[in-house]
Amino acid sequence: MSFNPQTFIQVALNNGVLKFGEFTLKSGRISPxxxxxxxxxxxxxxxxxxxxYADTLAKHAGTDDLTIFGAAYKGIPFVASTxxxxxxxxxxxxxxxxxxKEAKTHGEGGMLVGADLTGKxxxxxxxxxxxxxAMREVVGILDGVGAKVAGIIVALDRKEKGQGEKSxxxxxxDELGVPVLALVSFDDIIEYVAKNGTDDEYQSMVQYRQEYGVE
Known part of the structure; x- marks a missing residue:
């Protein structure tokens, strides 16, 4: 069975991973x-x-000698289970x-654990x-061992403006010249709210997209 964003959103809501309301982000934006x-x-x-993650990799990544990397700390269980x-x-x-997060100074030492990434x-x-x-820091770590980034997959793309008009x-x-893919986007969440949420929740999402969203 392939990954379904709407199913994941429902499971995330059931477990408190995704919540609707009013939340102040680090950026200072008030998110619904x-x-x-x-x-x-x-x-x-x-x-x-x-x-x-696995479905997305199977579709978009070369399957010969595939190497995947998890960014500490949350990315560690994600990459292992993937x-x-x-x-x-x-x-x-x-x-x-x-x-x-910190280089090991004994044993095998170094910043990386697992597969040899040299030249990968x-x-x-x-x-x-x-x-x-944080992702640019990871890219720097990979550069340090002669590895290059083939692509990036995140769980959620909030599709919000960054410093300019792009997210x-x-x-x-654009900077790395690689695909950056997401399992679930803001569009998927607003689609869910349109079908299953309240009118107030939907209007808050629409207003937020108009103010901060990107195409």
Whole structure:
């Protein structure tokens, strides 16, 4: 069964990962919804999310010698479960790894754990991209071992303007020259609200998109 954004939104709501209301973001914007990837803490949620990453990789990434990378910390369980989903559901035996927040000074040492990324083209998995700062740090880490980013997949694209008229995802994709894909977008959430939410929730979402959204 392929990943369905509407199904994931419903599961996320049922588990408190996605909430509607009034939330002040780090940017200072007042958002009518909030997505907390830190609460993706059940087997069901992780399985649904990993299957979504795996489906997207199977469609868009080369399956020969596929290497995937999770950005610490939230990306670590995501990349591990995605590797399992790729193998179980798509018969793709991907290599996977992740970074440490601080370099290990004993044992094998270094910033990276898992597959050897030297000279590899790597797909990076993450939860939500806001300004793209953390992802640029990951790109720098990969550059340091001679790896290059082949593409990026996030769970949610808020589709909000960054510094200019483009979103952080669009800006990063342009900067790196790679695809930056999302399992669920703001458009999927507003579609869900239109069908299942209240009129007030829908109007708040529409107003937010008019003020901060990008095409």
């Amino acid at each position: 919804y909030f997505f907390n990837a830190g609460l993706l803490a059940t087997g069901e949620l992780l399985s649904v999310l990993a299957d979504g 590797a399992q989903s790729l193998y179980n559901n798509h018969q793709i035996n991907a290599h996977w790894g992740y970074n440490r 083209s790597v797909w990076v998995i993450d939860d939500v991209m806001t300004a793209g700062t 952080a995802i669009q800006e990063l994709g």
